[in-house]
Amino acid sequence: MSPAIETAGLRKSFGEHVAIEGLDLTVERGDVFGLLGPNGAGKTTTIRMLTTLLAPDSGTARVCGFDVSAQPSEVRRRIGYVMQRVAYRGLLTGRECVEIEAALYHLPRREIPLLAKAALDAVGMLPHADRRWTTYSGGMQKRLDLACGLLHSPEVLVLDEPSLGLDVQSRHNVWEFVGDRRLGGATILLATNYLDEADRLCNKVAIIDNGRVVVQGSPSELKRAVGADVVEVATREPERLRQVIETERWVKKIVAGDMGDLHIFVEDAAVALPAVMRIGLEHGIGLERVSYSQPSLDDVFLLHTGRELREAGVAS
């Protein structure tokens, strides 16, 4: 069977600005694939090309084996797309929204009431089905969109920043939703700039920055590649500290974080931690805080781009 999504040399520019520059991605069936990157990295542009909303300048993109430019209707039939922005649905009730979209997917007329009910139930919206959309909270509106993306049992579900701007409870609802689909073997492409979200939900992640894939793999692979551990040191004199420990054998790489702190990638934090403190004392460099963590996807991003994900997002 063809991969769920396969792109090769995909490129898209808007005037002078190159949004996507030679993107190569492969999403296998059953993957929950995270497209991770700061705002402006090209996640939404990629998704708009994969959902046939935007024509690529060059390169190819196939969804379930169908080319997005040459066979868009075959692609549309196989995808469920939940946009980043909540879809505006005016004066309709939740049930009406879902039933109308079910008809737009050409589901058999007689089955639509039952299918709509099942989809609403899957996102916990059945009790609110007959209220008007305008009375829903942001989280409920998002859940309704998720229900609509699910209606026709798509082969690939595309979620663009599904938990953006939601409260904690609603984020958990979204995560539960993705978790349930994943157990059911669904293929999901999930764009996000939340690292914890990608880490928690995805079995594969591609980190993209400036329209290119920086690195891809499973979250644990990527984190392993970072090195064993990350020691974070907060100090008033980061540059001096960097100079004096740079040459130590156990240091793999040092990157400055966005608050003037240092992220020291090391083999083993148990060895590095006392050594950092000892060296600080010897050279009279005051250390305000020393901590260590298992590498996170943030460290992966930092290692490959030299910037922190949060900082990159704000800068764009």
Add this chain to the structure above:
Amino acid sequence: MTIEQLDARKSARADSADSAGGARRRYAQEVLALARRWWIELLRERLNLVFSLAQPAIWLVFFGAGVERAIDTEVIGTDDYIGFMLAGIVTFTIVGNGVSGAMPLLWDKETGYLDRLMSMPIARSSVIVSRFVFQVVQQSAQILLVVSVALVLGVRIATGPLGLLVILLTAALLTMSVTAAFSALAYAVPQHGTFFAVAGFVSLPLLFMSNAFVPLGAMPAWMEVVARLNPLTYAIEAMRTLVLDGWEPRVAASLAVLALAGVVCLALGTWQFRKQTGERVRG
């Protein structure tokens, strides 16, 4: 039914989707589903519903009561001023509906729901066609109401009930042009402010450059040329003939011109729509 059962039905549905003759049924299904959306919105906006239904009738009464006295019956060629104006009022209503009817399309475009629609396996033309179907039903109700008022005011339709049906048909044909043209405009403009600027600029001249208020024969020559290029003129001519004169061959000729204009505008609208939805920049 659970989601697992839904999945089990997927393959069965895919089979039926590929069967011959299914394409037309699918098209009808999506047009009706979209039109249902417009209907629900209209019925829940009671004030909008009342005003839009009553507006043409109120226009007719105001015109009938006031302007009639100032009109030279020699120029318009009939004593029945209200009968003369009826076609103009109906056409005026169609243009107004065309402008307000494009608003939900603008709204969908600006809120992003259009992207959701475009990611679905629906024909690109079905959005515009659903709008057309909806408008025809809505304005048929408006026309029946304004004609009833005209009957009360003493107008008699020369061609009788069958003529009334042809009037509705004429209105529907003009609606095709108007809806498609304003939809195309809605999709072509960068944002809604531009739409209203252009639509406001266009709609009144469109009426004045037709025979809505003045018969073609009474116009200066240059204006008559312009009016002859205006689809509104043919709709008004057909409807006015049906009301005042009876079954004349020029009714059929006007309908043919209207049908042609409708096809051209629909092609234009669909082309704009494809263009705007095929290559839109960012979201």
